[in-house]
Amino acid sequence: MANAKILWVDDEVELLKAHIMFLKGKEFDVESVSNGVDALEMIQEQAYDVVFLDEQMPGMDGLTVLGEIQRINPNIPVIMITKSEEEQIMEDALGAQITDYLIKPVKPSQILLALKKVLENKRLITERVNSGYQQDFRNIAMQFFEANSHEDWMDIYRKLMFWEGKMEENVDKSMEEVLNHQLAEANTNFGRFVARNYLDWVNSRDLVDRPLLSPDIIPQTVFPHLDGGYDSVFFILVDCLRFDQWKAFEALVAEHFYVDREDAYFSILPTATQYARNAIFSGMMPLEISQRYANYWKNDDEEGGKNLHEADLLAQQLKRNRINAKYSYHKVITPDDGKNLADNIHNLLNNDLNFIVYNFIDLLSHSRTEMNIIKELAPNEAAYRSLSRSWLEYSPLMKALQQLSKKNVKIILTTDHGTIRVKKPVRIIGDRTTTTNLRYKQGKNLNYDEKAKYLFTIRKPEDAMLPKTRVSSTYVFTMEDYFFAYPNNYNYYVNYFRDTFQHGGISLEEQVIPIIELSPKNR
Template sequence: MMRLLWIDDEIDLLRPFIYSLRERGYDVDTATNGPDGLDLFGGQSYDLVLLDQMMAGMTGIEVLRRIKERDPNVLVTMVTKSEEEPLIEEAYAELVDDFLIKPFTSAQLLAVLKRLLDKRRLVAGRIGQQYLSALNTAPPPRDWRDWVERYRLLVGWQDKLGRYGDSALVGIQEERWREENEEFGRFVDREYRSWLGGDGPTLSHQVLPEHVLPRCEERPTCLLVLDAMRTDQWLALEPVIREFAAVETDHYCSLLPSATPYSRNGMMAGLLPLQILRRYPHLWVFEESGQNRHEEELLAEHLRRVGFRHRFAYYRAGSGEELERVRGRLLDQEVRLTVVIVSFLDLLIHSIKSTRVLDEIVSDDAALVAMTRVWFKSSPLPDIIRSLTGRDRSVVITSDHGFLRVRRPTEIHGGRKMSANLRYKHGGAIRVDERKALLLTRPADLMLPVDSATSSFAIARSDYYFIYPTKPREYERTYKNTFQHGGISLPEMIVPVATVRPK
């Protein structure tokens, strides 16, 4: 299906054409002015933009420039009443792909779309070549910072490739992600132990001391933790915030396993998981449910240890309604640090496979990013962030880990009490293919707690997920292509952390 955006201040007069296109299988969104059209373009992926040249306010040429700045490869047809040569020359200089002169017929409109659909196929081939060239000519990553840049390069191309829906491009992208994740996994194998000793990037348990508590010395600070937010999602949200505030984005590395019980407990406690168990055994939970039930207590102990003498507050919110209830408390003058855990994105990714409508809408990562942006803009969060920065408060926005779509199953063998997670397991007598998973027979080497001296850990690499040998086909069918976290991959471990200040 070809997805179109039609921007025209006389859109009501064009309804017969729009209905006709929809009957022929085209997906058409409309806007009656340039700013609204740009807003739609920023939140969705389109194959083609039909753009009126003569609009009140922002002209078609101005909108065209903005569109091409965001995506030079998107196809644009200029719809105009003018055949004057200067206009055509100016528009072509801005890489307009075709013209449609008013008045036009349905046959003329369809002819333009057919020409551009053919051109789109050629563009898709060129984009694929540019993608491979950009990655192949980039220097190979050697350290953490190099890997952050490589990940951002991959994410930057993800949206461009997703716009074309070309099966060959999708295949190229999936294979390249797989190669990069496998190489990143080898890098983590070599370096992670030294990182735990302090020789490496910021890890989960160091986020508050390095990115949050120093801000509290300057002014009241709010830490927003968007559970399971990846870097590509953050890059879609960042421009919304930049409209009213200054944003500085960095990245940290999630602890392994890259899942909430380890990464966020570590973040709140300021300790590695095994250190939490040793210092506060009553605050570490081994059961499958409620493993983060003691976060507020861990945060309180963390602040007490570092000599934080101010008041703090801790909240959780899973919906817009819950955020609204919290909003009024965030400007409390007596509170120096406020931590808000927002769980909507985590709930979303775990609902996709089980909800047919969501599964159809979120067909790929680009669609997920677009949905994230729509959710964020319609949630209370932008207004909350605006209010905080407007009152001279700092806001730090981060996540506890990312996630990825799992595609390849690998069998795991072990005892009956093995944990249920798909990307990591702990329990007795674990056996896995070590090309596909990291096996830890001594979990303490990676500062991981276990409830038995004979327990091991297995952490899946790349896009693998664990299945049991008893019903392998059933497990594969149930969980393939679902979003999961807890493993070793770029999207799960490279986590954005952004500081937002008043402009």
């Protein structure tokens, strides 16, 4: 911060000598001028790090000078100083996007603080974030060994996501590597926790003993709001939305909605669309769907779309639960689908319930695998979050949400599963009927390292409420950031899929996923 160049514009500049001497004593390079015309000439001739600008000056007033400064150099920070406490002047200055606003008489300490906020903000935040994480590091590490419940793991993941978000803008990336290592260690322990408990969860109806799972979502989070006095309840499922992506979305959504509840639930295995999303809309585990509604279910090795009957499964779930409400179901896959939904969102208010599937994040994930330009735009999790946030900000979904923010509605925003960036390959051999997913395999006579601690095997699919395509079918899931690769063309496929976002296996990112309740601010 020392030696930063400051231009102070004030028609009473002679009264500022004490302040200027104070700043020069702090090794700032300070120049002063008594009017806006001279100030603009100086800004055109040389660069300044900060401009202090008096609001009330004869000739060109401060707001007029501010407008000209922004035209010459829109990136220069301007701190406005004024004698007036009139609300309208403050609003005009804030509306003109000043960097800070001080009211005379100002103290040297106020000036110094304003300069630190402008010139050292990122460094100070980085130091504070790194210090905070260092203090919390040991507590989180201890939780790995003490975590005995799904609530414990939700808490651990929330903390890790909190620090990941805080570090995103850090100038110093030294602690980011430590955090990434801790997240990897968390996933190792989480995988073992899921392997120990998963079969008990899916065979229990008692929500006290297990986490909320995919089939529970609509009965537990949607149906209770039918008698809540809302004109309509919207269930919006954004496919493949990770918890950290929701946190990136939150500020945009919070402009228009109160976040009444921010929670998480566990996706069933496999954390793949055909299993998890069908489970959500049917209110059943995959084995139950395949047995009760065989015409709505396709196994991994069968041709055709695996999620073509969500609306039919939803109708059956509503019928079983004796929900007689008027409802709609919409799936958004193309840009035209999204535009049509936003343009006609007001018509949906005539329904008691509206179910919307928005399939963009999953498409982004696949595009990143297949297109180098997307991989360059999103080389890591932070960039992936940023790209996802940019999509939402300018998407038809945001337009639809803005319209709903003026209505008496309740919105449940959630997803079916997340993704993880895979890095480490593991060999597996199977016949041509084996599934192609990189994070799990289903097939017979699978050949892999059965002793590997980063794999979870289910030899009797019915124990996990999963259908099987053959009498001897086995499911095997990767944990942490592993992915399956066949020996044929091994190096080619490893290089192609390494560092891509995949789903289907066991990780915090894939399984611990957001479920958010929103109510409008502007109704």
